[in-house]
Amino acid sequence: MISFASFPSTSEASASYAQARHPPEVEEELGMDLDEDDFDEGVQRLTVPGEPITSSHAFMRGHGTFVDNEEVIASVAGTVERVNKLITVRAVRSRYNPEVGDLVVGRITEVQPRRWKVDANSRQDAVLMLSSVNLPGGVQRRKLESDELQMRTFFEEGDLLVAEVQAFFSDGAMSLHTRSLRYGKLRNGQLVSVPPILIRRLKSHFVALPCGVDLILGLNGYIWVSKHVKESEQEGEEGFDAEAVYSNRNDVIDDATRIAISRVSNIIKVLAAHFVPLTDTVLLEAYEWVVDQESHVKDLLHDEFGEHLVASLGVGIRQ
Amino acid sequence: MTSALVSKAERAYIQASLQATPPLRGDGRGLLDFRTVFLETGVAPLANGSARLNIGKMAHEGGGGTEILAATKLEVEDVETGDGVDGGRIVCSVSCSPSAYSHLSSNALDELQYDLTVILQQTIAHPSLHPQNLTIIPRKKSWLLNLDVLILADSGNVVDAVFMAARAALWDTKVPRTRAVEYHAPEEIQTMRDSAGAMDIDQREAIPQASGFDTREMVRTAADFELPDYWDEGEVLNGRERWPLCVTLNLLPPTHFLDATLSEEASVPSRMHLAFSFGKPNASKLQSMRLSGPGELDLSQIKAYIADGEKYACDLFNALEAKLRDEDARRNVKARNKFALR
CATH class of the missing domain: 2.40.50.140 (Nucleic acid-binding proteins)
Known part of the structure; x- marks a missing residue:
């Protein structure tokens, strides 16, 4: 018993995913410039690698980001997290990050x-x-x-x-x-x-x-x-x-x-x-x-x- | 070949499940069931033929499964200078990505690559399977067919996957059309012919005295070749139905099973790789056989295993053949659509 299949086609996927869809509250956020207010709690922002997050003058780069042209840019796909002035991106797919008690x-x-x-x-x-x-x-x-x-x-x-x-x-x-x-x-x-x-x-x-x-x-x-x-x-x-x-x-x-x-x-x-x-x-x-x-x-x-x-x-x- | 680590308890659990009645595997498959095989040909635009194959991933999963990339590339070789062989030759190589075997040291990885290369080379480059159309100009130029297989991820049953991917890439290979070119030097030939009696060996002696339109003999004198501009990429390899397929029987006496996962591979004592070629319908040839692992087998058992293996290989062959023809059709449609869009 053996069955062959084709790889899931990327063109099909790109047709239906050509436009990124988001929940309404995120959709509103997307068009805006990023200020300090954008990192409010409760709003999870997703990044793709290479996506500019914010200016490097106002924020510091953390894990999952790098600075280019005075901008903090995401280096992984994941969610943006902020602690005071520190911006990090938590990767969706990564190795396990241990914490004590796990x-x-x-x-x-x-x-x-x-x-x-x-x-x-x-x-x-x-x-x-x-x-x-x-x-x-x-x-x-x-x-x-x-x-x-x-x-x-x-x-x-x-x-x-x-x-x-x-x-x-x-x-x-x-x-x-x-x-x-x-x-x-x-x-x-x-x-x-x-x-x-x-x-x-x-x-x-x-x-x-x-x-x-x-x-x-x-x-x-x-x-x-x-x-x-x-x-x-x-x-x-x-x-x-x-x-x-x-x-x-x-x-x-x-x-x-x-x-x-x-x-x-x-x-x-x-x-x-x-x-x-x-x-x-x-x-x-x-x-x-x-x-x-x-x-x-x-x-x-x-x-x-x-x-x-x-x-x-x-x-x-x-x- | 490379055993991933399993604990004694896991090994005992897997063995006991396989030997139970009815036998049960970790993912619920029957003993002779393959995982779903994903296959796509023509994935590398610069290769003469290529294929990508994945055994065992879930359709929408990002990773997982045994992932193989195979590609062929034709190279012109000069027979006269000695590096080529008249009639062309085939060179296979298998390389393993270090990320697929992160637990292996670089030496162990080299050994594994060498091992797989030898299996593939000895089976594919065997004279009985040699395609007839790898000659460009007899005794002067021929094609060297490089078959490169890259293992990107391993989750079991690598040898079968390598052979399937190799077969798909070879099936997909197009040999460019060539036209022989002759340099005309009438005076020289004339003088040659005059002194023919004095020279012992001279190919050009055979030049016909007949009409100049007759090009049948031209190949003999041809010195070089050119690639005619033609609408397709070339013709397929001669006898592409013959390329062999491998089935691996994982032997756990008294049973055996196909398409083992990594942990299953680590828990069986021995394996038998059988490569079959199906040149004509209902006529199969055993092209190579290899027993790996510390176990031993009776001759009578081997006969039974070969007979079983042939049956499985035949099923595999039919399924793969149908898929390859589907792929050819799909790519024709795709090419036509692309042309229509222009």
Whole structure:
């Protein structure tokens, strides 16, 4: 089974998008010269690369901008932000910009003395120190030389983990920690990657869908889709079981759960392709819609089906 | 070939899903389903033939998928000075964009490029597939066909994608029409003929004494060529139906599957690349075969895999053939519209 298609034609797109359309309130703003008042709160201004934003006499250039001919010009596509006299453009598509306290999903790329290097979709690899993971034999324990020698029994290259951003190093690399029972090695599922900007900050990034699927929405754009684990059965509830926490073996997963995991992964991919911000409510609504359609999992990969899915969410996204 | 990193738990999950009954893949496809292939020919205006191919991206997604750009360029070579070969030759090269393999060091990237180049060169430049119309003037000038393939992004199944893109670019290739030019030097020929007995080897001996209108023999004496002004870009490569296609069987005993994603590639022990050529209808030829990975296979298994592979390759061939003909039609319409607008 193979199907060929043409690339989405650019000429078609340019016909319908020849004129930029904006919401009415933005439309009014567009024709005006830029003064200080233009950066009022609530009005999001979008830029394209090379677009003049304002005069460099009145403002300072920040990230995502450069100065040419006494004008501050956007160097990326994104939204304009202003802090006093500083103008920055926040790019729509970029690598993940970490902030302390963010929940991220990462993958070990290297094991180094007393630390792991973690790919977290950021500009630099993150660092996970041996001192910031839970060690076997109790949370409050000094790390020993023997722990250093067996670092690969905790995490080895390729392993996925969920962690929190703890601090930054002087070069801007982030330091992670997994000192919570909810953090640690990931298993029983698969990874989906989306642009980081699509992950909204939520009350909790651990989402349990009613179809028996758990989601971890990493703020770095990595999403872990796995089999649901009951609260009471989570590892390390009573005491700390290193065997279970650092295990590489999957539990027994039935076919229905596997299909649900695939379906949720595909929904995430479709929503990301249509650039829909992901929250737990949107995902839940989308999942219910897909189940209502009684479709096969691979139907989601079809273009039209994906468009219908996004159209059906119309209301939910804006709320 | 290059394994992206996967954790043991991910690998176990993928393997268990594939071996379940019924088998299930991470994105819900069947074992023999390809992701949607996007293909466009004639993307590089300065090339003699070109194609862009993407496997596996969503239609409106900005990035994603395995993205390949293939282009051919013809170059004139002098046979007499020794750098050319009579009848023309084909040189293939595959380059990988470092952004597609950001986890590889530059040495590893070079090795990968070399590996892919060898697979493509050995299959495409094989004498049995050589097109007949790469000669300009026999024994004097010929075309050198450069086939360059650029891998812009890799999300699995690169070898199949490279072959598909190469086939589309070669299908699209137009060889410019040439006309041989002869330098007339009647006196010299006359003197030559007089002393013909004394000279052992002289091509010009064969010059006909017949009418000057007869140009059949002219090619023999032709010294150079010119490009006639003609309405199209040239003629297509001779035998363009023969260009091979590759299917990669990802072997996870007892099953196998097609069009693996990166994480699936990393979780199967071995792969088999089979390149088939379909010269005549219902007559396929196995052009090359390569087994990669640490696994081992029985001879009987290999036979079964080849038989299966031929079936898949045939489906792939038919689908690609239809798409390429569609593309030709689309570009004709486009060219006509452009002309009408003028």
